[in-house]
Amino acid sequence: EPAIPPPILYHGTSEKNLKLIQVSGIKKMNRHHVHLSSEMETAKQVGSRHGKLVILIVDAKRMHDEGMVFYVTENGVWLTEFVGVGYFKR
Numbered sequence: 001e002p003a004i005p006p007p008i009l010y011h012g013t014s015e016k017n018l019k020l021i022q023v024s025g026i027k028k029m030n031r032h033h034v035h036l037s038s039e040m041e042t043a044k045q046v047g048s049r050h051g052k053l054v055i056l057i058v059d060a061k062r063m064h065d066e067g068m069v070f071y072v073t074e075n076g077v078w079l080t081e082f083v084g085v086g087y088f089k090r
Helices: 017-025 040-050 058-066
Strands: 008-014 034-035 052-060 078-080
Touching: 008 017, 008 034, 008 040, 008 058, 040 052, 052 058, 058 078
Parallel strands: none
Antiparallel strands: 008 052, 034 078
16 A cells, blocks of 8 residues: 655765766655655665665655655565656765
8 A cells, every 4th residue: 555655765875876876866666666765774774785885865845745655564664666867965
């Protein structure tokens, strides 16, 4: 079921992915959805697995207000189809 996200969500990635993300947004790639976290610590753990850590802060409230759909898993992972360039900052 769709869910209303918290105002801010986090996405952990690596420095090597940052340039592409800044140009094309956060894509789901080989997954069904983009994975986001409500806790910065979780995003740090995920992002640090892939190289030099970068945390992106996602304006989930604005995304939701503008019609983007979010889901939350039983273990607290937030899911959405795509995070456009204008919805996050480093």
